[in-house]
Amino acid sequence: MSTARARxxxxxxxxxxxxxxxxxxxxxxxxxxxxxxxxxxxxxTRACGTFDLPVTKATRSHHFAVLRAAGLxxxxxxxxxxxxxxRRPEFDQAFPGxxxxxxxxxxx
Amino acid sequence: MSTARARxxxxxxxxxxxxxxxxxxxxxxxxxxxxxxxxxxxxxTRACGTFDLPVTKATRSHHFAVLRAAGLxxxxxxxxxxxxxxRRPEFDQAFPGxxxxxxxxxxx
DNA sequence: TAGACTGTTCGATGTGAACCGAACACTAGT
DNA sequence: ACTAGTGTTCGGTTCACATCGAACAGTCTA
Numbered sequence: 001m002s003t004a005r006a007r008x009x010x011x012x013x014x015x016x017x018x019x020x021x022x023x024x025x026x027x028x029x030x031x032x033x034x035x036x037x038x039x040x041x042x043x044x045t046r047a048c049g050t051f052d053l054p055v056t057k058a059t060r061s062h063h064f065a066v067l068r069a070a071g072l073x074x075x076x077x078x079x080x081x082x083x084x085x086x087r088r089p090e091f092d093q094a095f096p097g098x099x100x101x102x103x104x105x106x107x108x
Numbered sequence: 109m110s111t112a113r114a115r116x117x118x119x120x121x122x123x124x125x126x127x128x129x130x131x132x133x134x135x136x137x138x139x140x141x142x143x144x145x146x147x148x149x150x151x152x153t154r155a156c157g158t159f160d161l162p163v164t165k166a167t168r169s170h171h172f173a174v175l176r177a178a179g180l181x182x183x184x185x186x187x188x189x190x191x192x193x194x195r196r197p198e199f200d201q202a203f204p205g206x207x208x209x210x211x212x213x214x215x216x
Numbered sequence: 217t218a219g220a221c222t223g224t225t226c227g228a229t230g231t232g233a234a235c236c237g238a239a240c241a242c243t244a245g246t
Numbered sequence: 247a248c249t250a251g252t253g254t255t256c257g258g259t260t261c262a263c264a265t266c267g268a269a270c271a272g273t274c275t276a
């Protein structure tokens with residue numbers, strides 16, 4: 001049985017995401033910070049609030065929603081927190097090489 | 109000796125372009141159409157006016173300037189025309205895999 | 217059940233980018 | 247010189263998105 005909170009958590013399958021959506025999601029520095037952070041840690045170890053970001057929590061929440069809609073992250077509720085993981089294998093299958101190209105070159 | 113026209117044609121070295129600029133340039137469908145077209149033809153065979161794009165020539169000119177500033181294309185004057193080439197090797201060196209990832213997946 | 221904590225939603229604002237028509241600039245042929 | 251063709255620049259409009267504060271919704275603990 002899923003709670004009301006979990007029900008509002010809709011995920012987009014990376015296979016159904018178009019390139020435009022993917023690139024728009026990646027073309028924001030805050031969202032790339034989130035992805036960098038996720039790529040550097042184990043899955044399900046980072047809650048939304050634990051990221052060091054130069055925006056308020058409202059904006060933060062918005063960015064996580066965009067990443068979810070682009071098939072770039074998956075989220076799971078754990079008590080009051082929302083844990084994250086980067087969907088590397090799924091996204092790589094939909095857009096081979098894209099994530100690696102973007103993540104490897106940053107910080108530049 | 110360069111003409112006044114050629115003097116206004118400034119090119120950005122891909123090595124000096126930051127990821128943000130590169131991704132913003134790639135995150136536009138019209139600009140990706142241009143790049144697709146360039147990737148499918150030999151260098152210096154396509155003038156700006158020969159692309160099939162859903163925008164006026166003013167907007168078209170703007171997009172070519174953005175691509176130039178992102179180090180994605182090089183332009184050369186040939187009489188009244190301005191010929192183009194995609195800077196694949198240079199851009200690949202600055203952002204390995206990025207161009208391939210973006211171009212290979214389109215049309216989608 | 218009261219309070220602390222985490223995250224989302226709402227309404228509003230500011231900024232930047234895409235876009236267009238018109239005017240301008242350069243080139244080449246007549 | 248005139249004209250046609252190609253491309254840039256300018257001024258202005260429109261629109262999407264990042265951003266914020268405030269209010270709201272769950273969850274957990276005391």
